[in-house]
Amino acid sequence: MKQLLSLCALALLSACSPQNSDKSESVPTPTATKSETTSAISFDEARFRSDIKTLSSDEFEGRAPTTKGEKLTLDYLSAAFKEMGLDTTYQDTYLQPVPMVSYTASEAQKISLAGISMNYRKDIVLSTRHDKGGVDIKDAPLVFVGYGVNAPEYQWNDYQDLDMKGKIAVILVNDPGFAHPESDKFNGKAMTYYGRWSYKFEEASRQGALGAIIIHDTAPASYPWAVVENSWTGAQQDLVFSQEMQDARIDVEGWITMDSAKALFKKAGFELDPLMARAADSAINLDLNQTADISFSSKAEYADSYNVVATLPGSDASQEHILFTAHWDHIGIDETKDGDNIYNGALDNASGTAGILEIARQFAAQAKQGNGLKRSLTFIATTGEEQGLLGSRYYAANPIYPIDKTVAVFNLDSTNVYGKTQDYTIVGKGQSELEAYLIEAAKGQNRTATRERNPASGGFFRSDHFSFAKLGVPAVFAGGGSVPLDEATAQYKEAMQAQMKGCYHNVCDHYRADWDLSGALQDLAVYYQAAQALANNQDWPGYYKGSEFNSLRPAKD
Template sequence: MDRLFLGLLAWSVSVAVQAAQPAADAVALKQHVRVLASDAYEGRAPASEGERKTVDYLARQFAEAGLQPGGDHGGWTQAVTLVRTQVRGTPSATLTAGGATRALVNGQDVTLQSLAPVAKVELKNAPLVFVGYGVHAPERGWDDYKGVDLRGKIAVVLINDPDFETPQPGKFDGKAMTYYGRWTYKYEELARQGAAGVLIVHETAPAAYGWATVQSSGTSPLFDIPRADAARYHTLLRGWMQGALAQDIFKSAGLDLAAEKRKAQTPQFRPLTLGDARLSVVFKVKRDEVVSHNVVAKLPGSEAPQESVIYSAHWDAYGTGKPDARGDAIRHGAVDNATGVAAVLELARMAKAAGPARRTQLFIALTAEEKGLLGASYYAAHPLMPLETTAAVINVEMFSPDGPTRDIASWGRGRVSLEGDLAQAAKAQGKAYTPDPNLEAGFFYRADHFAFAQKGVPALTAGAGLDMVEGGVARGKQLRETYFANCYHQPCDAFAETWDTRGQAQDVDILYALGRGIAEGRQWPHWEQDSEFRAAREASAQRRR
């Protein structure tokens, strides 16, 4: 009888806890996006008036929810010093190939940028060298460089991994993009290889976005963290070129781009000088240091306040740019990522309503994600609570405005126990968990959780599922593809009163249950045996009980 009583008591407590979980408010989620994506916030660019309004709004919302400031010196923010680089005027670019000379239009044929510590970029008749996918990965038996001397030369490099278009998976996980496929890696590696410049060949499928996205981001100010070795870390010139332009350059050298790409998909590939192709580029650069901000709120733990769980989302978007066909120049960033910030605000309200958990809960709105995960990288390098005792990072990106789904997803193949935990949390609330359906886009390396993962902290980014309650997977895929083709980083990523945020509320409920379970528990989420981040976490094992 006693055992039966205790079992019934345990069941009753479990039901009571579930019943007591605060519910996410779909109306509040909608209102947060309505404000943050409004014209008044000017696209929420770092170090702008839009940032000031954004930071003020977030701090006010956290305060009204009853949380404590978690930033520097007892305030709501963590200062993030950034180097801002802007092209001054219109770049001049002239291509000579096959005996003919043509002017290239910045933003149309190419996008030209620089993060090098210079006031002027000038390259005259720099040879173009094709370096395939630009990968140097000894652990995979791969080297696209083979000792080539790239000094004074501009490397032409393909986006994504060598496996992306091959019929069978090879050394790069098939269609699932690795970090070697990311444009950030291409720039970093070619700086290590000594190239004067880098031009990435744009193709929509392997890039996972169209030229309009490259154009909007490529003609915006660049940001970086201050670096004593910036001249070594960055090539003098960086940018993208249209796929059609690349085809013309290869053709002028008597080459076929498609055939050379196939060669680049093998480890035998060797760098190739593109005939007599030469590029001359001149533009001025304005560099200055600015201070942006992460916004941090805290709910201290009741028993283990030195241990923490982080909920995060990036608040920044792309500010203003070239007007679209309707004359709208503001890139509002409604889906990407006002929806994520709204979720973190709502998670904070729910956590406060439920009262303190055993572990401290941090709610962080991160800056400069669109500029290379810089706010997250800064926090990871200057944590406000020790990373060794940060149990998990639950990052939120791009929730759907189109109504409820039958599932919730995470980004990339993380090989982390949190993916199983998310699946259980979803199942408990009647939904399924769907692993990333678009691994070839490399989203695992494109969200703020990656900066924490590199430091060993178990982390994932959660996003909307595709199985729509109304329309199923087919409708979900169609909506997703339309968004990325037309509105990603564009002015039309805007709020509309027709948004249906019921699905967002359901997803926030799942993330609340996931985070609360970790915050109340004594277990430590972990990387799986084959994860590249496991060793970094194990190095600090003695700090965790």
């Protein structure tokens, strides 16, 4: 959940205007080509645009998993892959079942922290990932555990000598490197996996905690409270786990606003700001000598969602696969909202889904002309990314093609709607040898590869490629850039960004007819050329020394 980048990639620059239609206020648009050509292929902008518009239409209802919107999306994608002539991969269908459970916490929550009554949505957002009918917690001790990190390689353990049984951890967002980028702590401004909310809940579970609450702070989180409110309320999907794994999870998890957290700490006799400074300097844990009362009902509903998986077989090394991933899901409908209540998810991620369709079409057309690839390409439109990379996590754990035969992953999560750029952003640049293929392809467009402008947002850990990186498969998330091609593009970008401000995970992320998609087509060409080069050689890229994943599949040097 993703300014991740001027990459537009996770669209955190993105934005909001109140209307929800294809019409929008006039934006100066630079001259754009109708298609982007590379080698013998030509991307069709009209078709790419049409896919985005259809997938993000009101008819698709925001594409939430296990809804009518999912059924429409699955039918649309399956029909598209069938028309291309791609192989089905799972029991003669393009659909891979992903067993999911949807947890819906009641909006009527009674929450008291240190005797302070907290208002659901306004002050705090809590949920549970257990099928027990709800949560009823009384007098649970609150413990501040700094950043909630247990990282032996950094000699850092915020849980040192703590017994968290029956207690609720209160945790800072991001990791210590964010507060002191000039130090050698963690990875400086660039977030490590220890900074991700998902890690913090996982670690609290491993520590035996009853619950965990993350203190929201816009800068280190890289998104405002509105994103938390929109993303963490309503139905929350998750994978179905074994009973043993389920029992080990914390009972309650969620977020609290900074103002409410400061009030909590003040009631406990502490000022939060100095404690935040201490937590960034060294591991810390502190009993707040206060308790929590939390009560709300919750229901669990079980249903399969689906990844859409299609393969273009290779020739000489068909058992070796290069993956393209893009999540088809978004947030769906919020029935509690008046007026426009559909989270259309045009940029995030109808655009990325349309991107893998267009890339697949071009490779399929080339194969029909006798220009096939040696290695196989597999295209995966994943479910449940917005709920914690669920579809990609499931595929990685239950691969249709073996992980040790998976050469690399190219991930699209939002595309560049701000026009062509002079540079090319690789999120988390410096991770793996796979990036060299992107750098070479970008050079062909006279573009310079750079890393994202806001590495503190932890972009490398926030989209589907990460599910494969954790298993050692070189995976990249790239596209866009921060330097517009020319002055006309710069003026257009400034106007469009103003129009789209606040639309990340909001109802105003809808299709806009005046988007300049020439930059997106430019980026599709980079991915196409990189995959083409890798698919026609015998290279197995690996992770560089210094990467968290080097030990899993090391680079040759």
